[in-house]
Amino acid sequence: MLIKRPADVRSSEITDKKWYLNRRQFIQAAGGTAAATAFGVIGADIGLEAATPAPHGRKLENVKPSAFSVDQKVDKPNRWEEITTYNNYYEFGVDKDSPSMSVGKFNPDPWTVTVSGECNRKAAWHMEDILKGQALEDRIYRHRCVERWSMVIPWVGFPLSDFIKKCEPTSKAKYVKFTTLYDPKQMPGRDSGLRWPYVEGLRMDEAMHPLTILTVGLYGEVLPKQNGAPLRLAVPWKYGFKHVKSIVKIEFVEKEPLNTWQEQASNEYGFYANVNPGVDHPRWSQAQERRIGEFFMRKTMLFNGYGDQVASLYSGMDLRRYY
Amino acid sequence: MWAGLTGHLSANPLSDLTNETGVWALRFICITLALTPLRRLTGWNAVIRFRRMAGLFAFFYATLHFLTYVIADRFASLDFPDGILAWSTVRNLAKSVGEDIYKRPYITVGFTALMTLVPLAATSTAGMIRRLGGRRWNLLHRLVYVTGVLVVIHYWWLVKSDISRPMAYGVVVALLLGFRIYWSWWRTKPAHAPARATA
Numbered sequence: 371m372l373i374k375r376p377a378d379v380r381s382s383e384i385t386d387k388k389w390y391l392n393r394r395q396f397i398q399a400a401g402g403t404a405a406a407t408a409f410g411v412i413g414a415d416i417g418l419e420a421a422t423p424a425p426h427g428r429k430l431e432n433v434k435p436s437a438f439s440v441d442q443k444v445d446k447p448n449r450w451e452e453i454t455t456y457n458n459y460y461e462f463g464v465d466k467d468s469p470s471m472s473v474g475k476f477n478p479d480p481w482t483v484t485v486s487g488e489c490n491r492k493a494a495w496h497m498e499d500i501l502k503g504q505a506l507e508d509r510i511y512r513h514r515c516v517e518r519w520s521m522v523i524p525w526v527g528f529p530l531s532d533f534i535k536k537c538e539p540t541s542k543a544k545y546v547k548f549t550t551l552y553d554p555k556q557m558p559g560r561d562s563g564l565r566w567p568y569v570e571g572l573r574m575d576e577a578m579h580p581l582t583i584l585t586v587g588l589y590g591e592v593l594p595k596q597n598g599a600p601l602r603l604a605v606p607w608k609y610g611f612k613h614v615k616s617i618v619k620i621e622f623v624e625k626e627p628l629n630t631w632q633e634q635a636s637n638e639y640g641f642y643a644n645v646n647p648g649v650d651h652p653r654w655s656q657a658q659e660r661r662i663g664e665f666f667m668r669k670t671m672l673f674n675g676y677g678d679q680v681a682s683l684y685s686g687m688d689l690r691r692y693y
Numbered sequence: 694m695w696a697g698l699t700g701h702l703s704a705n706p707l708s709d710l711t712n713e714t715g716v717w718a719l720r721f722i723c724i725t726l727a728l729t730p731l732r733r734l735t736g737w738n739a740v741i742r743f744r745r746m747a748g749l750f751a752f753f754y755a756t757l758h759f760l761t762y763v764i765a766d767r768f769a770s771l772d773f774p775d776g777i778l779a780w781s782t783v784r785n786l787a788k789s790v791g792e793d794i795y796k797r798p799y800i801t802v803g804f805t806a807l808m809t810l811v812p813l814a815a816t817s818t819a820g821m822i823r824r825l826g827g828r829r830w831n832l833l834h835r836l837v838y839v840t841g842v843l844v845v846i847h848y849w850w851l852v853k854s855d856i857s858r859p860m861a862y863g864v865v866v867a868l869l870l871g872f873r874i875y876w877s878w879w880r881t882k883p884a885h886a887p888a889r890a891t892a
Binding site: 401404405407408409410411412415419420421448451452455456460464466467517519560561562563564634635653654657658660662663665666667 | 703797853855871
């Protein structure tokens with residue numbers, strides 16, 4: 371009986387003879403390509419352009435002050451130049467100054483936000499309709515980035531709850547999922563390692579909390595592109611990465627959405643991302659923060675100092691586990 | 694170089710200073726490692742004169758990087774129970790730096806990299822080369838290969854999601870170290886042995 375034994379190595383796996391004969395050139399070419407790519411990345415990093423603050427935009431009208439704003443004697447608002455040149459907006463590049471230099475092709479007007487999921491009024495909203503009849507407020511908030519820096523930012527916006535009520539979520543809506551724009555034609559940032567589009571989420575009670583706002587302005591003017599024009603979220607007791615920018619989709623969902631940074635590194639970034647000096651990032655302490663413009667670091671406050679308003683949302687929860 | 698460094702500080706200049714001094718230290722490590730291959734490939738022997746200078750620049754920037762970290766990161770986050778000018782400040786600072794080096798792997802690796810540069814800088818003078826003897830000196834200074842690898846790991850472990858830069862430097866260091874392996878293998882082949890050995 372003849373038992374045919376398959377060849378150990380399939381012919382397709384054998385290196386083509388011409389590659390074998392040219393193996394030195396192949397290694398040189400591969401090395402050369404790797405070196406050229408590496409020098410491209412390193413060269414681009416030595417770039418000499420300076421960041422440019424956002425141009426001033428249209429003044430927003432009928433903006434009312436809010437009792438939720440910080441005491442400006444303790445928390446002096448950061449300057450326009452600081453707020454518009456120091457941004458984490460990876461779609462426009464990974465460096466803090468990249469967004470300010472590369473938002474030129476981004477067009478936030480006209481803009482549409484799609485509402486879907488567990489709600490009665492699924493619709494595509496034009497930005498003008500979102501703002502129609504909507505009272506705007508100055509909300510001067512502390513902003514704490516997970517990277518240990520912080521600012522005080524005079525946002526203009528309105529409670530997210532106002533908008534949610536218009537969408538009439540059903541009893542099945544336990545979470546709100548936000549998706550932001552990803553359009554490489556308008557957003558020239560190169561691969562950052564993150565999966566796009568950027569997704570974030572809030573529990574329904576967090577989303578309905580009066581501190582949670584949809585932001586449309588800065589310093590009384592229309593929101594600059596690098597800060598997330600035309601519509602961004604501000605949740606001041608949570609780390610900055612929860613504050614999604616340039617929102618295009620709002621979904622009401624039953625299950626906790628998987629947010630982008632949790633997907634990227636779930637041991638470092640969780641769903642809740644509440645500011646907490648007692649729970650360190652695995653690579654750095656969160657006990658202190660550098661307020662932009664200051665030398666000595668400040669002590670980070672639990673819930674970024676908004677504990678009186680929001681601590682009750684998390685009573686009984688292990689904040690170490692739900693970071 | 695300093696103008697390039699200071700001319701474009703962002704809203705967080707202390708963070709810029711820490712990052713830029715670190716990345717310049719790494720660039721000078723790469724330059725130092727590139728000079729020997731450059732000489733071998735081009736036969737341009739004069740470049741070797743710049744190797745010590747490049748190495749000392751790497752040490753200079755690495756030291757500056759460490760000091761920036763100590764001052765802007767550790768010192769700036771201290772409590773000063775007895776005022777700033779007190780012994781407790783020195784003690785707390787040392788404790789804070791020590792704990793950080795112990796606790797955070799990327800800082801452990803970065804600090805180790807700096808420590809490998811200390812004996813190299815200390816033995817960089819002509820007198821020390823003579824005292825150690827060329828052979829032993831050469832062996833000791835191969836420690837810079839370890840430095841190169843450690844610095845890339847340090848960089849790799851500290852970025853958030855964008856690994857393209859540490860990877861780029863990783864490629865450069867790998868190619869420069871790979872060249873040395875290739876060179877020593879190529880030289881030991883009888884056909885390519887230096888003429889002097891067969892004369």
